[in-house]
Amino acid sequence: MEQDLSRIGISLPEHLLEKFDRIIEKRGYASRSEGIRDAIRSYIRYYEWMSEVEGERVGTVSMVYDHTHRGLVDTLTDVQHEFSGIIRSSIHFHIDHDTCMEVLLLRGEGKDVKAVAERIMTIKGVKHVKLTTIRPGEEI
Numbered sequence: 001m002e003q004d005l006s007r008i009g010i011s012l013p014e015h016l017l018e019k020f021d022r023i024i025e026k027r028g029y030a031s032r033s034e035g036i037r038d039a040i041r042s043y044i045r046y047y048e049w050m051s052e053v054e055g056e057r058v059g060t061v062s063m064v065y066d067h068t069h070r071g072l073v074d075t076l077t078d079v080q081h082e083f084s085g086i087i088r089s090s091i092h093f094h095i096d097h098d099t100c101m102e103v104l105l106l107r108g109e110g111k112d113v114k115a116v117a118e119r120i121m122t123i124k125g126v127k128h129v130k131l132t133t134i135r136p137g138e139e140i
């Protein structure tokens with residue numbers, strides 16, 4: 001099948017590209033472009049999945065961040081207080097000198113649960129955010 005391909009140019013930190021190249025080599029991609037296409041598909045799937053998170057949910061938001069990043073801890077605390085109605089608990093784990101992992105446990109309307117994850121994703125210095133949710137009472 002013929003597909004119209006568009007060319008794009010992107011700038012990214014060298015270490016990120018090196019890491020990406022190592023992964024696509026290990027996974028056997030024919031080219032960097034194929035790896036990037038696959039990564040973009042995953043990103044779109046994840047976003048679409050997040051868009052469907054609604055109704056009563058329980059879930060977790062896990063994150064990894066650099067606590068030495070100026071203002072980050074204050075911003076994170078503000079966000080957590082803003083959503084204190086649905087954040088039931090949290091776990092904090094100091095990974096190394098600068099890096100923290102935190103997991104929030106939530107229960108509430110899916111849109112709000114998702115809003116917590118989306119807000120945290122935009123905070124500078126946060127390196128990784130992952131949202132998982134289930135519907136309470138749903139058979140697994």
Ligand code: NI
Nearest residue numbers: 093094099100
């Ligand atoms: Ni810590």
